[in-house]
Amino acid sequence: xRDKSAFTHLYPFESRFLDRNGLRYHYLDEGSGxxxxxxxxxxxxxxxxxxxxxxxxxTHRCIVPDHIGCGLSDKPxxxxxxxxxxxxxxxxxxxxxxxxxxxxxTLVVHDWGGMIGLAAALRRPEAVRRLVxxxxxxxxxxxxxxxxxxxxxxxxxxxLATLAVCGxxxxxxxxxxxxxxxxxxxxxxxxxxxxxxxxxxxxxxxxFVQDIPLGPKHPAYATAKWTDENLHRLAxxxxxxxxxxxxxxxxxxFLAEFRRRFPLAEVHTFSDAGHYVLEDAxxxxxxxxxxxxxxxxxxxxxxxxxxxxxxxxxxxNESTSGGxxxxxxxxxxxxxxxxxxxxxxxxxxxxxxxxxxxxAQVTFxxxxxxxxxxxxxxxxIGVTPGMxxxxxxxxxxxxxxxxxxxxxxxxxxVLIDPGMGKRRMVACLREVDAQAFVGIPLAHLLxxxxxxxxxxxxxxxxxxxxxxxxxxxxxxxxxxxxxxxDIAPTRPEDPAAIIFxxxxxxxxxxxxxxxxxxxxxxxxLREHFGIRPGEIDLPTFPLFALFDxxxxxxxxxxxxxxxxxxxxxxxxxxxxxxxxxVTHMFGSPALLDRVGRYGEAHGVLLPTLRRVISAGAPxxxxxxxxxxxxxxxxxxxxxPYGATEALPVASIDHREILGETAAKTGQGAGTCVGRxxxxxxxxxxxxxxEPIETWSDGLMNPRGExxxxxxxxxxxxxxxCTDETANRLxxxxxxxxxxxxxxxxxxxxxxxxxWFCGRKAHRVITAEGVMFTEPVEAIFxxxxxxxxxxxxxxxxxxxxQPVICxxxxxxDSGAGVEQLTHALLAVAAAHPHTRTxxxxxxxxxxxxDIRHNSKIFREKLAPWAEERLR
Numbered sequence: 116x117r118d119k120s121a122f123t124h125l126y127p128f129e130s131r132f133l134d135r136n137g138l139r140y141h142y143l144d145e146g147s148g149x150x151x152x153x154x155x156x157x158x159x160x161x162x163x164x165x166x167x168x169x170x171x172x173x174t175h176r177c178i179v180p181d182h183i184g185c186g187l188s189d190k191p192x193x194x195x196x197x198x199x200x201x202x203x204x205x206x207x208x209x210x211x212x213x214x215x216x217x218x219x220x221t222l223v224v225h226d227w228g229g230m231i232g233l234a235a236a237l238r239r240p241e242a243v244r245r246l247v248x249x250x251x252x253x254x255x256x257x258x259x260x261x262x263x264x265x266x267x268x269x270x271x272x273x274x275l276a277t278l279a280v281c282g283x284x285x286x287x288x289x290x291x292x293x294x295x296x297x298x299x300x301x302x303x304x305x306x307x308x309x310x311x312x313x314x315x316x317x318x319x320x321x322x323f324v325q326d327i328p329l330g331p332k333h334p335a336y337a338t339a340k341w342t343d344e345n346l347h348r349l350a351x352x353x354x355x356x357x358x359x360x361x362x363x364x365x366x367x368x369f370l371a372e373f374r375r376r377f378p379l380a381e382v383h384t385f386s387d388a389g390h391y392v393l394e395d396a397x398x399x400x401x402x403x404x405x406x407x408x409x410x411x412x413x414x415x416x417x418x419x420x421x422x423x424x425x426x427x428x429x430x431x432n433e434s435t436s437g438g439x440x441x442x443x444x445x446x447x448x449x450x451x452x453x454x455x456x457x458x459x460x461x462x463x464x465x466x467x468x469x470x471x472x473x474x475a476q477v478t479f480x481x482x483x484x485x486x487x488x489x490x491x492x493x494x495x496i497g498v499t500p501g502m503x504x505x506x507x508x509x510x511x512x513x514x515x516x517x518x519x520x521x522x523x524x525x526x527x528x529v530l531i532d533p534g535m536g537k538r539r540m541v542a543c544l545r546e547v548d549a550q551a552f553v554g555i556p557l558a559h560l561l562x563x564x565x566x567x568x569x570x571x572x573x574x575x576x577x578x579x580x581x582x583x584x585x586x587x588x589x590x591x592x593x594x595x596x597x598x599x600x601d602i603a604p605t606r607p608e609d610p611a612a613i614i615f616x617x618x619x620x621x622x623x624x625x626x627x628x629x630x631x632x633x634x635x636x637x638x639x640l641r642e643h644f645g646i647r648p649g650e651i652d653l654p655t656f657p658l659f660a661l662f663d664x665x666x667x668x669x670x671x672x673x674x675x676x677x678x679x680x681x682x683x684x685x686x687x688x689x690x691x692x693x694x695x696x697v698t699h700m701f702g703s704p705a706l707l708d709r710v711g712r713y714g715e716a717h718g719v720l721l722p723t724l725r726r727v728i729s730a731g732a733p734x735x736x737x738x739x740x741x742x743x744x745x746x747x748x749x750x751x752x753x754x755p756y757g758a759t760e761a762l763p764v765a766s767i768d769h770r771e772i773l774g775e776t777a778a779k780t781g782q783g784a785g786t787c788v789g790r791x792x793x794x795x796x797x798x799x800x801x802x803x804x805e806p807i808e809t810w811s812d813g814l815m816n817p818r819g820e821x822x823x824x825x826x827x828x829x830x831x832x833x834x835x836c837t838d839e840t841a842n843r844l845x846x847x848x849x850x851x852x853x854x855x856x857x858x859x860x861x862x863x864x865x866x867x868x869x870w871f872c873g874r875k876a877h878r879v880i881t882a883e884g885v886m887f888t889e890p891v892e893a894i895f896x897x898x899x900x901x902x903x904x905x906x907x908x909x910x911x912x913x914x915x916q917p918v919i920c921x922x923x924x925x926x927d928s929g930a931g932v933e934q935l936t937h938a939l940l941a942v943a944a945a946h947p948h949t950r951t952x953x954x955x956x957x958x959x960x961x962x963x964d965i966r967h968n969s970k971i972f973r974e975k976l977a978p979w980a981e982e983r984l985r
Contacts, residue, residue, distance in 0.1 A: 121302075121305060121306075121309065122162070122302060122305060122306035122309060124302075125162070125165055125302060125303065125306055126162055126165050126306060128143045128145055128161075128165075128168065129143070129144075129145070130143070130187055131143065131144050133209065133210055133213050135183065135206055135209065137195075138183055138188070138189040138191055138195065138196060139188060139189045140180065140181070140183060140188050140189075140206060140209075140210065141161070141180065141181040141186055141187035141188040142161070142178060142179060142180040142181065142210060143161055143168060143177060143178065143179040143180075144176065144177070144178055144214070145168055145172040145176070145177045145179075146168075146171065146172030146173060146174070146175055146176050146177050147175075147176050148174050148175040148176050149175055149176065149219045149220075149221065149244075149413040150175070150176045150178055150214075150216050150219065150220050150221065151171055151175045151176065151177050151178065151220075151221040151222075151223060151408075152178045152179075152207075152211070152216070152220055152221070152222050152223065152232065153167065153168070153177065153178070153179040153223040153224075154180070154207065154222070154223065154224045154225070154228035154229075154231055154232035154235075155179075155181070155182070155185070155186075155225060155226065155228045156224075156225050156226020156227035156228040156229070156231075156251065156323075157185075157226060157227050157286075157319070157320055157323035157324070158185075158286055158287035158290055158307075158311065158319075158320040158323070159185075159225070159226065159307060159391075160181045160182075160185045160186025160187070160307075160310055161179040161180065161181050161186050161187070162186065162306050162307060162309075163225065163307070163391070163393060163394075164177075164179050164223070164393065166393060166397045166401050167223065167393065167397075167401055167404060170401045170404075170405055171404070171405070171408070174408075175221070175408070178210070178214065178216070180206070180207065180210055181310075182203055182206065182231070182319065183196050183198075183202075183203075183206060183319070184196070184198060184318055184319025184320075184322065185310060185319050185320075186310050187310065190310075190315060190316045190318060190319065192315070192318065193318075193322075198318070198319060198322030198323070198325075198326060199326055199334050199335060200230060200231065200234070200326055200328070200334075200335035200338045200339065201334075201335070201338050203231045204231055204234045204235050204238070204338065207231060207232065207235040208235050208238055208239075211235070211239070211242075216242065217239075217242055218241065218242045218244075219242070219244055219413045219414070220236075220242045220243050220244060221243075221244060221245040221246075221247065221408065221413075222236050222243055222245070222246050222247070223247040223249070223404075224246075224247070224248055224249065224251050224253070225249040225250060225251050225392075225393070226250065226251055226365070226390070227251070227252075227323055228251060229248065229251025229252050229253045230251075230252060230253050230338075230339060230342060232253075233253040233342060233346065233349065234253070234338060234339075234341070234342040236349065237341075237342060237345045237346070237348060237349065240348050240349060243349065243352060244352065244353075244411075244413055245352060245353050245354070245355075245407070245408065245411055245413075246349065246352050246353070246354040246355070246377075246380075247354075247355045247357070247404055247407070248354060248355070248356045248357075248373060248377075248380070249356075249357050249358070249359075249392050249393065249400070250358055250359050250362050250365040250369075250390050250392050251365060251369070252365060252369050252372075253342055253343070253346055254339075254342065254343040254346060254372060254376070255328070255339055255340060255343050256329065257368045257369060257371065257372040257550075258497055258550070258573050258574075259368055259550070259571065259572075259573025259574075260366070260368035260369070260573075262327065262329065263363060263364055266324060266327070266364065269286065269321065269324045269325075270324050270325055270327055270329075271325075272325060276321065277321060280317060280320055280321040280324070281314045281315075281317045281318060281321055282314055284308070284311060284317055286317075286320045286321065286324065287307070287308055287311045287317065287320050288308065290307075290390075290391075291304045291307060291308065293363075293389075293390075294362075294389050294390035294391040294394075295389050295390075295391045295394050295395055296359070296361045296387050296388055296389040296395050297387065297388075297394075297395050299391075299394060303394065328340075346376050347376065349377075350376060350377055350378070350379075351379075351608075353407070353411040354377045354379070354380035354381065355380065355381045355383075355403065355404065355407040356370070356373055356374075356377070356380050356381065356382045356383065357383050357385070357392055357396075357400045357403060357404070358370050358382070358383070358384045358385065358392065359384075359385050359388030359389045359390055359391070359392035359395060359396065360384050360385060360386045360387075360388065361386070361387075361388060361389040361390075361395075362389055362390040362392075363390075364390065365390060366570075367548055367570060367571050368570070368571050368573075370382070370384070370548050370571075371503070371548035371549070371550050371571040372550075374503065374547075374548050374836075375499075375501040375502055375503065375550065376501065378501060378527070378609070378610040378627065378836070379608075379627075379833075379834065381407065381839050381842070382836075382839065383399075383400075383403055383839055384546075385399065385400075410808065410848075439606060439607055440604040440605065440606060441605065441606065441607045441630050441631060441634055442522060442523070442525070442602050442603055442604070442605045442630055443522050443611055443630055443633040443634060443637070443665060444486070444519050444522035444523040444602050445602055446637060446664065446665035446666075447479070447482065447483055447486065447519055447664040447665065448483055448602065450479050450483075450648065450664060450665070450667045451479040451480045451482065451483035453648065453667070454479055454648060454649065454667065455478060455479055455480030455483075456478050456479075456480065457478060457479055457648075457649060457667075457669065458476040458477070458478055458479075458669045459476075459477055459478055459479040459481070459482040459515075459663075459664060459669060459670065460476065460477050460482060460512050460515055460669075460670050460672065461474050461475070461476040461669060461670070461671045461672065461695060462474065462475055462476075462511070462512065462671070462672040463475075463672075463674055463691070472674075472690065472691070472694060474694070474695070477512060479664070479667075482515065482516070482519075482664065484597070485516050485593065486515075486516050486519040486520045486523060486600075487520075487523070487597070487598070487599050487600040488592070488593045488594075488595065488596065488597050489516050489517060489520035489589070489592050489593050490520040490521075490523040490524050490600040491592075491595055491596035491597075491598070491600055492520075492587070492591070492592025492593060492594075492595050492596070493520055493521065493524060493526070493551075493576070493592060494524055494600075495592075495595065495596075496574055496576075496587055496592070497551075497573075497574050498521070498524055498526050498551055498574060499524070499525075499526065500524060500525030500526060500603050500605070500609075501525065501526070501527065501609075501610065502526045502527065502549075502550050502551060503526075503527045503529055503547055503548065503549040503550060503551070503613065504521055504526050504527065504528055504529060504549060504550070504551040504552070504553060504574075505529045505531075505544055505547070505549045505551070505552045505553065505554070505569075505572065506518060506521070506528045506529065506530055506553050506554070507531075507533065507552075507553070507554035507555065507558035507561075508553065508554060508555055508558075508578050509555065510657040510660065510672055510677055511672065513578050513589060514657065514660075515660070515661070515664065515670075516593075517553055517578070517589070518530075518612075518661060519664065520600075522602075522611065523600050523602045523603065524600075524603055525603030525604075525605045525609070526551070527610045527611065527612060527613060528612050528613070529544070529547050529549055529612070529613045529625070530612060530613070530614045530615070530658060531543060531544065531614075531615045531623075532615065532617065532623075532678065532965050532966055533558075533678065534678030534679075534965035534966075535615075535617070535618060535623060535965050537561065539618065539622070539623060540561075541561070541565050541568050542568075542622075543615055543622075543623050543625065543837065544568060544569070545565075545567075545568035545569070546625065546837040546838075547613060547625060547836070547837060548571050549569075549571060549572055550571055550572060550573060550574060551572055551573075551574035551575070551576070552569060552572040552574070552575050552576070553575075553576040553578065553589075554576075554577070554578065555577070555578050555579050556577060556579050556580065556581075556582050559575070559577055559581075559582070559584055560582070562575075562584075563584060574586070575587070576588065576589060576592065577589070605630050606630070606631075607629060607630055607631025607634065608629055608630075608631060609629060609630050610627055610628070610629060610630075610836075611628045611629055611630045611632070611633050612628040612633070613625045613626065613627055613628070613836055613837075614626050614628060614658060614759055615759075616758075616759045616760070617759075617964045617965060617966045617967075617970065618964075621841075621876075622838070624835045624837060624838045624841050625835055625836045625837035625838070626759050626760050626832050626835055626836075627832060627833070627834055627835065627836040628832055629832070629833070631829065632829065632830060632831070632832055632833075633665075635794065635828075635829035635830045636662070636762060636763075636830050637662060637665045637666060639763060639792055639793065639794060639830055640662060640666065640763070641666055642793065643763065643766060643792050643793065644726060644728070644753060644766075645726075646666050646668065646699065646726075647667075648666070648667030648668070649667065649668075649669075650666075650667075650668045650669070650698045650699050651668065651669045651671060651695055651696055651697045651698050651699065651723075652668040652669065652670050652671065652697065652698075652699040652700065652701070653671050653673055653688070653691055653692060653695075653697045653699070653700040653701075654670055654671075654672075654673070654700075654701050655673050655675060655677070655680060655683070655688070655700070655701055655702045655703070655706055656677065656680075656701055656702075656703065656731075656966070656967075657677050659701045660672070668699060669695075671691050671695045671697060673687065673688060673691055674687045674691070675687065675688070678965050678966075679968065680702070680703045680705050680706040680709075680967060680968050681703075681705035681706065681708075681709060681963070681968035681969075682709075682968075683706055683709055683710070685709055685710040685712075685713035685714070686713070688702075688706075688710050689710065689713070689714065689719055689721070692721050692723065692724055693721070693723075696723045697721075697723060697724055698723055698724060698725050698726065699724075699725070699726045699727075699728075700724060700726070700727050700728070701727075701728045701729070701730075702727065702728075702729055703729065703730070703731045703732070703966075703967035703968060703969050704729055704731060704732050704733070704734040704735065704738060704967065704969040705963070705967060705968035705969045706968075707727070707729050707734065707738050707739075707742050707752075708735075708738045708741075710742070711738055711741035711742035711745070712741065714741070714742070714744070714745040715741050715744065719745050720745055721745045721746055722747050724745075724746055724747075724750055725746075725747065725749060725750045725751075726750065726751055726753065727742065727746070727750070727751070727752040727753070728752075728753045728754075728755060729752060729753070729754050730754065730755050730756075730757065730762075730763075730967075731964070731966060731967030731969050731970065732967060732969035732970045732971075733754075733786040733788075733871065733889065734752075734754050735896065735903075736772060736773060736777035736780065736781075739752055739754075739769040739772060739773060740769075740773055743769055743773075751768040751769065751770065752768060752769035753766050753767070753768050753769075754766070754767055754768070754769070754772070754788065754789075755788075755789075755792075756788035756789065756869065756871060757830075758857055758858070760831065760832045760845070760855050760857075761795075761826050761828070761830055761831035761832065761855045761857065762830060763792050763795075763830065764788075764791060764792065764795050764797060764826050764828075764830070764831075764857070764869075765788045765789045765790055765791045765792060765795070765797065765869045766788070766789045766790070766792060767787055767788060767789025767790070767868070768789075771787075771789070772787065776868075780889075780893050781893055781894075781896075781897050782893075782894075782946075783890040783891070783893055783894055783946060783948055783949070784870060784890065784893075785861060785862070785870040785871055785872040785873075785887070785889045785890050785893075786870065786871045786872075786889050786893075787864075787868050787869070787870050787871075788861075788868075788869050788870070788871045789868060789869065790867055790868055790869070791826075791869065792830075794828045794829055794830065795826055795827075795828040795830060795831075796826065796827045796828055797824065797825070797826050797863075797869060798814075798815050798824075798825050798826075798854075799815065799816045799820070799821075799822040799823065799824060799825075799861065799862055799863060800814040800815055800816060800822050800823050800825055801814060801816060801822055801823065802821075802822055802823045802860060802875060802878075802885075803823070804844075804875075805844075806843040806844055807847045807856070808847070808848065809847065809848050809849070810847045810848065810849035810854055816862075818862075818863050818864075818865070819862055819863070819864065819865070820862055821860055821861065821862045821872055821887065822860065822861075822862065823856060823857075823859070823860055823875055824856075824857040824859045824860065824861050824869070824871075825847065825854045825855065825856050825857065826854065826855050826857060827849065827852055827853065827854045827855070831853070831854075831855045832855070833846070833853045834846060834853075844856070845858070858874060858875050858876065859871060859872075859873065859874055859875060860872045860873055860874070860875050860878065860887055871889060872887040872888070872889045872890055873887045873888030873889045873890075873906075874888065874973075876974075877906070877907075877973050879906055879907070879908035879915050879917050880908065880912035880913045880915055881908070881913070881914065881915050881916070881917055881951060882913065882914050883951050886906060886908075886917055886948065886951075888905070888906045888973070890948055891906045891917075891919070891948060891949050891952070892904045892905065892906055892919070894942060894943065894946050894949050895919055895921065895939055895942065895943070895949075897942075898935075898938070898939060898942065899924075900923055900924055900927055900935060901921055901922075901923065901924070901939075902922045902923055902924045902925065902927075903922050903961065903971070904919055904920065904921050904922070905919070905920045905922075905958075905961060905971045905973055905976050906918070906919055906920075906952075906973075907920060907973050907976050907977040907980050908977065909977065909980055909981045909984060910981075916954070916984075917951055917952045917954075918952070918954040918955075918956060918980045918984070919939070919943070919952050919954070919955050919956070920956050920957075920958045920961070920976050920979075920980060921935075921939070921955060921956065921957050921958065922957075922958050922959075922960060922961050923957065929957070932957055935957075936955045936957075939955050940952070940953065940955060954980075954984065956980055956983055956984075958976065958979070961976065962975045962976070
């Protein structure tokens with residue numbers, strides 16, 4: 116096919132040719148600048164990339180070959196060309212040599228072009244700078260994925276397959292409707308099919324299918340396996356993945372494998388697009404590619420990932436290649452070697468007739484051995500380094516064992532709060548594309564009920580008894596090999612876990628933790644709070660409990676529903692502290708309030724408790740004062756500031772709060788969260804709801820001026836793995852570093868202390884100015900009948916009406932509400948920053964977050980207030 120006139124309006128490019136042993140190898144070479152190589156698959160050709168070429172040729176040199184037998188290249192018979200993967204790779208390599216492409220290359224791949232392009236790239240990895248991946252594969256068939264039957268029928272050489280593909284054009288023709296979700300216009304369909312207009316010209320489309328390697332005896336297997344085994348050499352490159360979700364061949368099993376291989380890649384999925392993602396979603400994919408190339412310019416000097424910096428107390432060693440090897444599980448092994456007989460996990464297994472608890476325990480030595488056994492078992496059933504593994508297990512010994520076993524393997528546990536609700540949880544976990552699922556029977560029922568959401572989870576482990584589904588049980592795994600497990604030599608920048616945010620100001624987001632971040636957090640917690648091995652912790656938040664083995668602390672598992680800390684039984688918390696001599700405790704403000712009220716009413720003293728950490732929301736001074744009465748004089752209640760994405764950032768203790776800052780808080784100064792911890796750089800920038808691409812010192816506010824809080828440091832995570840829009844909004848690039856935008860507003864005082872003024876999304880923008888929640892609510896919280904208050908805005912910025920919602924103290928009858936409202940409005944009128952508030956509404960009980968029961972969902976209160984004011 117030489118005549119392009121029928122589709123020149125869609126394909127207005129100059130054809131060029133390279134001689135390959137007498138065969139004309141067609142390619143485009145459009146534009147100038149850093150080279151972008153686009154490699155097509157089957158049955159497309161360079162026509163497929165036409166929109167991308169048009170968009171990029173003004174700034175880049177776009178090189179787009181047609182494989183021999185495809186597009187405008189020659190279409191020889193089998194005597195003149197062997198249609199094999201190895202030859203495809205050699206052709207592409209020869210083209211790059213011919214064009215003298217030796218560096219600064221961006222590679223774009225689709226379909227079988229992924230295997231061809233990435234195999235060629237691995238032969239000159241020093242030349243490749245960026246990757247764009249579109250519904251493709253570059254590895255052997257992923258575990259759990261079977262070749263679709265229709266491809267299997269064509270793959271085996273037989274007369275019917277030849278007739279269907281070469282005679283009836285069943286492959287290329289069928290693709291024009293099977294590979295697209297929205298359908299193709301007649302001229303686009305004609306353009307895609309034009310090269311394959313007769314029997315001889317369709318030979319390559321059949322040979323491509325027949326060249327799919329499914330076993331070692333296949334000619335393409337050696338090349339495919341080599342590419343599979345070496346793909347990790349490209350994993351550090353900036354990568355963009357755009358994926359059509361309606362692809363029945365390159366489906367989410369392939370996407371899950373790419374996520375494992377390229378854990379830092381930007382991933383965008385399109386539910387309304389099929390295999391031909393550039394046909395179905397070019398209007399979105401092309402701008403994403405343009406933006407990706409702009410944000411990752413060629414020539415930028417790559418710096419050391421800040422997560423890769425290890426400091427004092429880090430457990431690491433140098434690998435033979437010179438890079439730092441660091442795995443958070445090494446902390447457990449080190450603790451087990453130093454204190455093997457110290458209890459690691461303690462829990463109440465039963466209570467006698469008097470209510471007294473009978474405790475069970477495992478030592479650090481036993482925990483290390485148990486995690487070794489489970490790591491062997493998980494590895495034996497196919498769990499590999501980098502694999503994402505959903506863990507849905509209640510706080511228990513099994514939770515610790517499974518999580519640290521996964522760390523030892525180098526796999527990535529995915530942890531989520533089940534209390535967020537089934538619908539949100541399923542939606543979150545679907546976006547992770549995990550390849551394994553470990554859970555209790557009820558969790559597996561959820562998986563079975565939503566099979567499509569968990570379709571990539573081909574490995575399944577049940578903690579407890581199986582109820583009819585397949586897979587292993589934890590008991591079966593732990594009964595196998597009992598020898599020490601070789602901890603994976605992960606690097607600081609390698610993924611360690613995915614932990615979801617609470618979603619208090621939007622959809623929950625999956626935060627990607629790296630081993631370097633976990634190591635930094637362990638080090639900072641140890642040094643800042645003076646935690647010493649041998650201490651005993653009561654971690655009432657399950658995820659914080661994971662730090663205990665790394666810190667050498669005994670974890671006493673509390674008897675409570677971790678999703679309802681505000682409803683905890685205070686006698687069980689107090690009993691555990693007394694029974695086990697607890698020295699350290701984490702509790703949300705809601706839990707501290709409940710236990711403190713009980714302690715105050717019953718004269719409780721907790722003489723062994725020397726350190727309490729409370730986070731998740733500002734802790735009211737009255738709660739601190741009440742809880743502190745139970746503690747010895749030398750004890751401290753710390754209220755660190757941070758978020759799932761960055762913790763800890765700053766900290767202050769109750770002595771400084773009650774002795775100095777609480778009074779200012781009560782007058783509307785905000786909540787003081789203390790000074791930044793060692794290693795954290797905190798700045799205040801101008802408030803913006805738009806992305807900020809790169810850092811400059813000109814963003815910073817003067818000291819004392821309220822602005823947006825941003826942090827940089829080894830304890831700050833670098834990205835979300837489930838929401839690229841959130842990455843744009845929350846991360847600011849600063850060379851090799853990343854600033855995290857906390858989503859909070861605040862300021863620094865003259866003493867260098869950080870003051871928190873509320874969530875950025877919760878600010879109320881009125882005609883008279885901007886109002887922040889913390890300074891406003893503090894004025895109302897001083898009233899003895901007010902348990903807590905919430906500022907919300909009714910209407911649209913910049914003309915919102917400020918409304919204060921009030922939740923009364925527990926046990927308040929609600930009598931005299933009209934007089935209370937008048938009193939609160941009088942209080943508001945007496946302060947300049949609250950005088951514009953003219954509406955007070957009494958709410959029966961604020962909606963709060965699941966994790967801490969302390970963050971107020973103002974997004975739900977605002978519509979309620981608007982409805983009440985109609």
